Amino acid sequence: EPEVTQTPSHQVTQMGQEVILRCVPISNHLYFYWYRQILGQKVEFLVSFYNNEISEKSEIFDDQFSVERPDGSNFTLKIRSTKLEDSAMYFCASSEMGGSNQPQHFGDGTRLSIL
Amino acid sequence: AQSVTQPDIHITVSEGASLELRCNYSYGATPYLFWYVQSPGQGLQLLLKYFSGDTLVQGIKGFEAEFKRSQSSFNLRKPSVHWSDAAEYFCAVVLFGANDYKLSFGAGTTVTVRA
Numbered sequence: 274e275p276e277v278t279q280t281p282s283h284q285v286t287q288m289g290q291e292v293i294l295r296c297v298p299i300s301n302h303l304y305f306y307w308y309r310q311i312l313g314q315k316v317e318f319l320v321s322f323y324n325n326e327i328s329e330k331s332e333i334f335d336d337q338f339s340v341e342r343p344d345g346s347n348f349t350l351k352i353r354s355t356k357l358e359d360s361a362m363y364f365c366a367s368s369e370m371g372g373s374n375q376p377q378h379f380g381d382g383t384r385l386s387i388l
Numbered sequence: 389a390q391s392v393t394q395p396d397i398h399i400t401v402s403e404g405a406s407l408e409l410r411c412n413y414s415y416g417a418t419p420y421l422f423w424y425v426q427s428p429g430q431g432l433q434l435l436l437k438y439f440s441g442d443t444l445v446q447g448i449k450g451f452e453a454e455f456k457r458s459q460s461s462f463n464l465r466k467p468s469v470h471w472s473d474a475a476e477y478f479c480a481v482v483l484f485g486a487n488d489y490k491l492s493f494g495a496g497t498t499v500t501v502r503a
Contacts, residue, residue, distance in 0.1 A: 364432060
């Protein structure tokens with residue numbers, strides 16, 4: 274069964290550094306998402322992306338965050354200047370269509386640790 | 389605001405015993421609901437979904453869930469748990485955007501299975 278893949282599985286970065294989290298969505302999917310889960314807290318929506326632009330973003334997704342689909346297969350989340358509170362598990366998800374009867378398929382996540 | 393609540397933070401169950409995980413939703417209209425499971429070190433895997441129709445929904449791994457509008461609940465059940473069911477379980481409700489939707493997750497319930 275096709276999967277969403279995320280790399281790296283664990284990223285350790287110094288505070289203030291830029292970090293790029295990579296995702297390869299399922300190949301025929303058109304809608305892409307990032308969520309994050311701070312340790313011990315619930316999974317939170319960050320951003321949705323369709324047709325090469327952001328569809329919706331949460332309050333968490335401030336100017337330090339950006340997303341990009343640089344080619345036909347990758348979907349990236351960039352944090353420009355990381356803060357300690359950015360430490361979390363980041364999940365990428367994709368769905369074939371935007372309708373709610375199309376479930377979002379999640380990757381295994383990237384654990385981001387900011388030192 | 390539309391949301392889901394999972395009242396139980398942690399449940400311990402014996403292998404072979406039945407399991408029920410509670411999920412209550414707050415939503416003005418008929419909600420679209422999901423259950424996801426997160427095994428240790430893994431991503432979020434979709435167990436089942438409810439959109440409309442039959443209120444008893446069958447999912448993977450022997451799980452089922454029942455939508456009860458009168459109780460605003462969507463509880464997950466399994467008649468006989470296996471040690472491999474030890475994981476964290478998340479209930480989620482669909483929040484619609486202009487073109488797609490995002491998921492609003494509950495805080496999760498951790499299930500421990502004892503031999």
